[in-house]
Amino acid sequence: MRILVTAPGARQNDQLYPPDVRNRLETLGEVVWNETGTQYSNSELRDRLRGVDVCITGWGAPTLTAETLVEADSLELVAHVGGSVGDVASDALYEQEVTVCSANHVMAPFVAEGILAAVLSSLRDLSQLDDAMKGGDWPSNRKRRSETLYDATLGFVGLGAVGRNLLSHLEPFDVTVNLYDPYVSADDLADVPWVSLTDLEGALAGADVVSIHAARTPETVHMLDREMLAKLPDGSLLVNAARGAIVDEEALVAELGSGRIAAALDVYEDEPLPEEHPLRDQENALLAPHVAGSPCRRYLADAVVSDIERYSRGEPLENPISRERFELMTRQLECER
Incomplete structure (x- = not known):
């Protein structure tokens, strides 16, 4: 399994990705970490999705539009280390029958x-x-x-x-x-x-x-x-x-x-x-400065990696996001993009 983590600096972020969670993830296959220091652009993500089976997204990740998915020849699962996938997933992603999950239930x-x-x-x-x-x-x-x-x-x-x-x-x-x-x-x-x-x-x-x-x-x-x-x-x-x-x-x-x-x-x-x-x-x-859910941060990646482990074993996911649920989730308005 080839796994892409899009969040910059995730490998060094012990709060979001504690060492035990990183180790569990790396036992599942080849993990490609974003070491650029910045969030991928749409074109950068497009090129990096080639040959990737699982894409792990986070806050600020580019939307997986039809154009971004052009090179996604192996993508089976998008796992979001966050709540709403409204700005990450897309109709095109669901039309390609890619499974989507998030840590919404944890938050x-x-x-x-x-x-x-x-x-x-x-x-x-x-x-x-x-x-x-x-x-x-x-x-x-x-x-x-x-x-x-x-x-x-x-x-x-x-x-x-x-x-x-x-x-x-x-x-x-x-x-x-x-x-x-x-x-x-x-x-x-x-x-x-x-x-x-x-x-x-x-x-x-x-x-x-x-x-x-x-x-x-x-x-x-x-x-x-x-x-x-x-x-x-x-x-x-x-x-x-x-x-x-x-x-x-x-x-x-x-x-x-x-x-x-x-x-x-x-x-x-x-x-x-x-x-x-x-x-x-x-x-x-x-x-308060948008901190109601902040104590959950150390549990988010753990929950997502647990679902990736279930996926690798062919077991049902704990928090899949159906297309119907995705369509009701919070997202940016077109004028803000």
């Missing part, structure tokens, strides 16, 4: 944990309490907002693997969840009777907390615009650890500026978040 629990941490920190107002204490104050509950997740009503915008994991974290809090996801049926929710399907407005109206789990697609960009954000009840919390473009940031800044709602954000339309962005001035916004 989801960690992102869900990060969302829960953001929700609890925001409801308890921990950031402002910490600032006040370090400033010499002794803030009381009479001066500061402090809420609870117990018996709360949550609105989910999208479900996906992250939302599924978050539901497991939320169950002990006896919450009620109203879910908007046009790709989920009532049968899919049979094991969570405290979750109800609704439309987008139904997920927003009446929610103490709204958590976004939708992928970024042309249909979801600015799905939460000024009109939809106005549906959020006074005092509610909007949480976004999915993709920044799903929320109209200009409209969100206006809502936050009014003091009507609060937000906990891990993702933004432009990343890194510009230094002068007005979100940085909102006291009722808890901001």
Whole structure:
């Protein structure tokens, strides 16, 4: 088996590719590491795919378009050390019947944990309490907002693997969840009777907390615009650890500026978040730099190599990405490419 690892410096990255994972990979066949120090261009990747059986991609990898696949005479498996393959795979890849897998299932629990941490920190107002204490104050509950997740009503915008994991974290809090996801049926929710399907407005109206789990697609960009954000009840919390473009940031800044709602954000339309962005001035916004899933990094390559091992033995993969699933995954818009 000939294996190409496209990520630059992967062989020296002990966090993403620990020595034991590299050794396991190298026992499977001839491994070609990207030693150039930069991500391959489309033409460079095209030339390197000749004779390759397995291509391991990562963040920033070129899209495997029909043109890039021209020389891929042996390619059987694309394994992505990351979550969404929306910007890596292509219709052409699936038309050539190449199997695709990723570490999406590994990332989801960690992102869900990060969302829960953001929700609890925001409801308890921990950031402002910490600032006040370090400033010499002794803030009381009479001066500061402090809420609870117990018996709360949550609105989910999208479900996906992250939302599924978050539901497991939320169950002990006896919450009620109203879910908007046009790709989920009532049968899919049979094991969570405290979750109800609704439309987008139904997920927003009446929610103490709204958590976004939708992928970024042309249909979801600015799905939460000024009109939809106005549906959020006074005092509610909007949480976004999915993709920044799903929320109209200009409209969100206006809502936050009014003091009507609060937000906990891990993702933004432009990343890194510009230094002068007005979100940085909102006291009722808890901001993090796209790190909700960061603790998973050391597990990603391990999961992908495990699937390559299964593939080499002719066993079913743990996390294959079907064409239908690929078509619903987050990807860049055409104008951003």
